Amino acid sequence: MSEATVPLYTTVCGTCNDRIRNPLDGFCHTCDTFTGTSHFVDVHNRPITFERWLELREDLHYRILAESVPNAADGWGIRTCWTGQIDTWGSDLPFGTGVFRSGKVVGELTMWRDLAAALHGHTRIVSWMRLHPGIPPTRDTLAEVLP
Numbered sequence: 001m002s003e004a005t006v007p008l009y010t011t012v013c014g015t016c017n018d019r020i021r022n023p024l025d026g027f028c029h030t031c032d033t034f035t036g037t038s039h040f041v042d043v044h045n046r047p048i049t050f051e052r053w054l055e056l057r058e059d060l061h062y063r064i065l066a067e068s069v070p071n072a073a074d075g076w077g078i079r080t081c082w083t084g085q086i087d088t089w090g091s092d093l094p095f096g097t098g099v100f101r102s103g104k105v106v107g108e109l110t111m112w113r114d115l116a117a118a119l120h121g122h123t124r125i126v127s128w129m130r131l132h133p134g135i136p137p138t139r140d141t142l143a144e145v146l147p
């Protein structure tokens with residue numbers, strides 16, 4: 001009896017016929033052909049390998065896109081990050097903005113589809129926090145400041 005396990009999403013590379021070793025990123029690790037099924041993207045929404053995603057995650061200058069403190073006195077902060085992950089149930093929102101207080105996320109993360117939307121959203125959330133000190137936006141209230 002074989003001890004080898006068959007990964008859930010194993011596919012075979014259409015170019016070299018080798019087995020794709022990490023189907024979550026969709027790249028053939030033998031010939032580097034991309035099969036179009038990556039769950040990882042770079043900051044420009046281009047598919048990347050899982051290994052590259054891990055590298056980029058370690059780089060805080062890459063990962064953190066914007067940080068703001070609308071009012072230093074009240075202890076709130078806003079951080080917008082690239083997460084680089086596209087989830088498996090069809091949402092492709094690899095960016096997120098969190099509102100922090102004392103280093104902890106308060107309220108829900110707001111997710112974004114691309115870099116431009118993330119930076120625009122960050123600016124709007126900063127505007128919101130300036131107008132409503134101490135009250136993180138929700139999905140509904142954010143609609144007031146997001147066109």
Ligand SMILES: [Zn+2]
Binds near residue numbers: 015031032
């Ligand atoms: Zn291949």
